[in-house]
Amino acid sequence: MALRTADILYKDRLAGALTETAGRGTRFTYAPGWTEDIACCFPAVRREHEWARGLHPFFEHLAPEGWLREQQARVAHVIEEDDLGLLLRYGADCIGAVSLRLPDEIAPAPEITEATASPGRTVSGIQKKLLVVKDGNGFRPAASQGLAPYIAKFNSERINTLVRNEALSLRWTAAVLGANEVTKFELAHVSVVEETALIVSRFDRGARGEKLRLEDCAQILCKPRGQDYAGKYDAAYEDIASIIKRYSARPPIDLLRFYRRLLVFALVGNCDAHLKNFSLLETPAGLRLSPAYDVLNTAIYDGFDQTLALTIGGRKVNLDAADGPLLRRFGLEIGLPTRAVDQTFSDLKRQVRKAAPIITPPAAEGPDGFVTRFAEIVTNACLRILGE
Structure with missing residues (x-):
């Protein structure tokens, strides 16, 4: 099987490359002239960072889990266990400032349009969740382009009180610790999914959508x-x-x-x-x-x-x-x-x-x-x- 490579972007600027190695590991290499750390575990004074087996944990933890992982793997026809494959399809907008894309010389994959797969975006966590945008009095799944400043979290099939529970837990925690110590949230309806969700404001995005x-x-x-x-x-x-x-x-x-x-x-x-x-x-x-x-x-x-x-x-x-x-x-x-x-x-x-x-x-x-x-x-x- 051919070894795959991804461009690694930091705040949408090319910071380096992630490459699979012959030993079934991965190597992240900073681009020539890049001097800024993109992560605590990737100090730029060291130009190469190799992980012996599988995808480096920093990138692995950017990938989806649970319900969204199943959705994205199914829609993109990617093996569910293939973290790098999922990130190559959905890693243009990850949590934080780091994102992934196919190198320019590789032909792009077919565009994903299914709303409940969060096309071009991903978010980690086991719970059923999607990146969403405001739509009138409610919210809708985010498209592949544009801002996606909110995360919608839903009940699971097994537990129908998750949304109510987290809303109450966050409200009580904010009252005890202070509102600034807790993420901003609200309850609202999400179209397409047609469910009420806990809507969390992303604090990894600035007021104009800039990546933090x-x-x-x-x-x-x-x-x-x-x-x-x-x-x-x-x-x-x-x-x-x-x-x-x-x-x-x-x-x-x-x-x-x-x-x-x-x-x-x-x-x-x-x-x-x-x-x-x-x-x-x-x-x-x-x-x-x-x-x-x-x-x-x-x-x-x-x-x-x-x-x-x-x-x-x-x-x-x-x-x-x-x-x-x-x-x-x-x-x-x-x-x-x-x-x-x-x-x-x-x-x-x-x-x-x-x-x-x-x-x-x-x-x-x-x-x-x-x-x-x-x-x-x-x-x-x-x-x-x-x-x-």
């Missing part, structure tokens, strides 16, 4: 995705703290933001806060911890793993064991001052009291109602962690 650098922690750590998508769980929360210390333009501030966020994730029952749910975002000051996203009360679903997604102190921690002493100790071990840890707990106690109306069940809802069960999980976690 955004890297998740799985990319930064070069964690292979794995056939079962388990690579994003193969790490510790201490690793995220180390990333912030090394790459953030404001390490002390972002370390505290990360710590506060992790506590709130434990309070809201979010056991799925894995490496891809923490990212560094380009700002005028440099790379900073991005707003929170993909926040979900997973503890509400029977059969879902009730352990935190990453390890703490070298071990997996059950949600019920994530208590105040453990999380205080974690804050100190990642280098936060005692006064910062104490202040965090004090602030969160005050904010969860203010946020209580958001998760107050409707008067007509029974004891097994969604909001009732959601509130019970949060209330128990607040008692366990904050003593509130």
